[in-house]
Amino acid sequence: MSATATRVLVLNSGSSSVKYQLLDMGAEPDSGSAAGTRLAVGLVERIGEESSRLVHTPLAAGGEKRETEGAIADHDAALKAVAAELAADGLGLDSPELAAIGHRVVHGGLKFTAPTVIDDAVLAEIERLVPVAPLHNPANITGIRTARALRPDLPQVAVFDTAFHTTMPEHAARYAIDVATADAHRIRRYGFHGTSHAYVSRKTAELLGKDPAEVNVIVLHLGNGASASAVAGGRCVDTSMGLTPLEGLVMGTRSGDIDPAVTFHLKRVAGMSTDEIDALLNKKSGLVGLCGDNDMREIRRRIDEGDERARLAFDIYIHRLKKYIGAYSAVLGKVDAVAFTAGVGENAAPVREAAVAGLEEMGLAVDATLNAVRSGEPRLISPDYARVAVAVVPTDEELEIAQQTYALVNA
Known part of the structure; x- marks a missing residue:
């Protein structure tokens, strides 16, 4: 070169x-x-x-x-x-x-x-x-x-997108189904948004003034597609998306976690085809399925006007977020920071506030004044006394791709 x-x-x-x-x-x-x-x-x-x-x-x-x-x-x-x-x-x-x-x-x-x-x-x-x-x-x-x-x-x-998550241990990546069937059809948890999780976890460590190898971070990538990851010392040990981007958090149009038997039920009782169920869970579920909107700004506006469907959709969204924060705190054992990123994570202060509310015993808290600040820079929104830092870290997947590409061809 x-x-x-x-x-x-x-x-x-x-x-x-x-x-x-x-x-x-x-x-x-x-x-x-x-x-x-x-x-x-x-x-x-x-x-x-x-x-x-x-x-x-x-x-x-x-x-x-x-x-x-x-x-x-x-x-x-x-x-x-x-x-x-x-x-x-x-x-x-x-x-x-x-x-x-x-x-x-x-x-x-x-x-x-x-x-x-x-x-x-x-x-x-x-x-x-x-x-x-x-x-x-x-x-x-x-x-x-x-x-x-x-x-x-x-x-x-x-x-x-999947590369960052290949460090997951087998006990996190495997589904509890017949091993021979899973291996024959490559059924396992792969995870997605990997370039974002890699970038944000590293930038969070920088924000804390530490080496990524010394920091455990829960990254919440919240956009129309949404995923969480548990990153221990710079390596992903668990993530919410699985074989496909459908698993995990409630998203704009995707259901996230759901009982697999729902698909059988819809086929048997509603007579829906595989393609129809696929479209339902990927394109007509999540926030849009719950309240007809997948724009968090519009959902918040409707909540302010007393719309109960919008309120329920928001509450379901936040409930799932809290579950993953709790689960990944258990997986990591010690959490240094929770980082919010992507369109909703970076811009929706009410989402960040609600996701952390009630988790004070876990060392999490948000400062209302800091949380309300709009900025394109990485920043902490937790009070000084909080045991676990809460951060907003704008993601930059294109820069991450460029850095990885340039490093490879320039090696």
Whole structure:
């Protein structure tokens, strides 16, 4: 790799969208954060529709956001459009300063425990994992293929959502079902949001002024998708999502933990098909199933107006959060911090307050004044006397992917 090649393009390819960021890993850190200065960010959405939209913001020279609308047929056309936008800012994909492209890949199974340079064999293994990640891996694969075609000479690196959780011990990762059946069909708990949990647990240790190896953290990644993790000395020992992202916390549209027999009951009594049950639990459950809204701001507004359905949905959401805080406190034995992150975790002060309320005997408390502060910086919201720190740590999955990608190709 050229000594001047310090840029990493991060791609997050969804079924009908591509999110991207271009970062310079050799530049001065922005806002005092970890190494990596953003040069451009953007999003292509509604790929395959007539109303496709590309939003591109160049940041290197304080450029203004640009939006274009019109049909973008497929991911190949989307990435070519992204390349054109970057080239217009002097940041084209043909630049000798581009060191690598880092791809978010949701499921890496047990084989991929670290960022991996993509070759044909790696791509084939990611394809082999499609049955356990049918909603995510196919889109990730499409993005990888397109990027490889555009820059076949450039290192392409897969950074897996599941990798951080591969340190879970077998007693946490195994389901209590027949071992032969589980092994034959790769049924076990894999966990997701791993790049976020890795980043936030490390930043929490920094916030406390300690080495990550000395700190036990419960990370609560609360967005439309939500997950919790127990991180002991920088290593994940348990996490709430399992074989798929459906297990665990109550989410925007996902049920989280549920009696498996509910699926049998719906099939036998309601006559629902497997696909219908899948859609119910993944897309029509969680907060939206309970009250019709999956936006926490709207739910809080409805609660303030006396809406009982919204109140019940919020209470169920918080009850599940408390259960996981308690469970992971038991798993870790000693907890140094609880860290809230992602859209809801970073912005919804009432969620943080409610999740910790009543847990004073466990050493947890929130200072109302500190909790009300809005900031994009990592911060403590617990009073000085609290035995366990409560933190708000904005996640940065793109930076984490860029750091892992750059470290691998620069090794």
